[in-house]
Amino acid sequence: MTGSFKYGVSTYSYVNDYGSIMTLEDAFDHIADTGATGIEILGEGQVEGYPEPGKEWLDLWFALLDRYQLEPTNMCSWVDMRITLNRNLTVEEGAAELARDLHLAHRLGFKFLRPKFGVLSHDLIPEANWEAYVERNLDLAAKYDIVMCPEIHAPTPIKHQVVDGYIDFIERTGTKHFGLMVDTGIFQNKPLTHWGSHQINEEARKHMEFLNGIAVNPEEFLDIAKYVVFIQAKFHDIDENLEDLHIPWKPVISALKRAGYSGWLSSEYEGLRAPWRAIDQVRRQHVLLRKLEREYDEGTFA
Template sequence: MGIKSSVSLYSLQYQFLWGKMTLEDLFKYMKDLHVDGIELLPDQMLKGTPEPSEETYAMWHNLVNKYGLGLACDDIFLNTNLYKNRELTKRECIDLIKKEIIMAHRLGFKVIRLVSMVPAWILEPCLETAAKNDVALCIEVHGGLGFDVPKTEEFLKEMIRLDSPYIGIVPDTSLFCRRPPRVVSDYCRQVYGTNPEIIKYAEEVFASGTDFFALNVKNGGMDPKLKSLIKDPAKDMFFAQNLEGYENRPLSCMDPYVKYIKHFHFKLYEMTEEGTEYSIDYKEVLEYLHKHGYNGYVSTEYEGNRWVLPDHEIPEKEQVAAHQKLIQKLIKEIEG
């Protein structure tokens, strides 16, 4: 099987948090959407991680067996600030990642997503445990926290040096925004009263083929024109600073690292009435992956939920369903 569809259950976090859907409800909904697999944040939906009880493991495996969904990716965090008076030592960090590896294996996952900025020095000490448990450690390469960011580059260099099947990357399509997310612009305009000229300028920058991460790097700080449009920091600064998290890179930026791609986050900000994602061209992304022989999962990760206007329902289920309809259709067209 080639490219496979999946959904990060993070995409439905408010359904779970507010008690509208249980973990089993989420499994059933994924089955109804005909997805191939699921992605999990254990910290969010399993008690006792990274050392859950045997009862929790049994409950999990019962759901996996009952609904027959593949296990795409286990999203974990290196929580270095567990104590008020100090950060975790290197030894404590390594021990914590090893516990996460063992848990991932017991849950049935073969890929761990390490959140952006996890230090590269955890890799070599954890590699033996990863290999023993058949679990790959993969850094998320995310817009604003990806290529050309020193900590990410350190991880990529260490990954190449070690050159192990148990170390890789999880690119996030926030790297490939062809337009700034409209839901973010609308939210900031209506909630903060953001200067419309900043929003207009952001759209012009993306239409020209670049982005604010690139401009800020080029200028050694905030793009001068963007800075000049900030008339009221309370209204404008949040939107202006947030723009750096949406990049407009060419897909070729992944060329040196294709063999290390173990999973892929398909960011979802807003599905339109026309059935496309407003900011990201998913046909071009899937064609790239198909051309390079990728045969892993691509996972819907809905983040438009954080930009829903006050007193409006969060359309998580509807947005995820529409995105999966698009992705599954494109996979079928591209892969036959």
């Protein structure tokens, strides 16, 4: 039997769930209520005073971690190559942005940092300097024991030059502080009707074909499993019968288990934004995923 998954939630799941952005404590409360033990955040969006939060906010952060018994999992960050419109970032500037977020992630207790690099194409090929940014920060990441992990996100499939480039970097450097994050939206195999608060029309489908699902075969996860350090459990709609309308969780869970993955599954809800809906949807997902894991472990996985 493989190890058990660890369950967490991204606070991004709850954006606008009350009709306005809920407070940090609201998010902690709803995450803990699912039985999850991990919390994932968006650094720029949810750290007051980013990138230098004040003492009052830091005190609140650690008090909430203690009160709700949650573990900081992953902090999402950005390396914005076009922060100035007349030129791209230099290597030194990009590396400094990444170092800034490593420092903050360490202060807040996170062990994973998702840097999102600027991209050059619709299939999310990252800018050429990403390797230099990361390599200049490997020693700092090792000092803080943080793993930097860019995400494999639709419309990028597993069998793609983006993934190959990240794996080549890991092999070349031998680092233990850079890995892959898989966003389960790559396994979506049915078209969405809503993307967040947006109802999807035919024009959107034509220009953003990934909204129909890129349907990566979950078996392909086994080919990259040894490089995967974190999973964002993306989903959009789970009905009252605990059937996900877009993500085929049974083959996904089977592949993760057979690959020996025992890390975080961090819920990331990106479905229809309506009051209270995300709270209910995240609860449904946690019931569904735990049910499937239990059935797999008990040998009743049909």
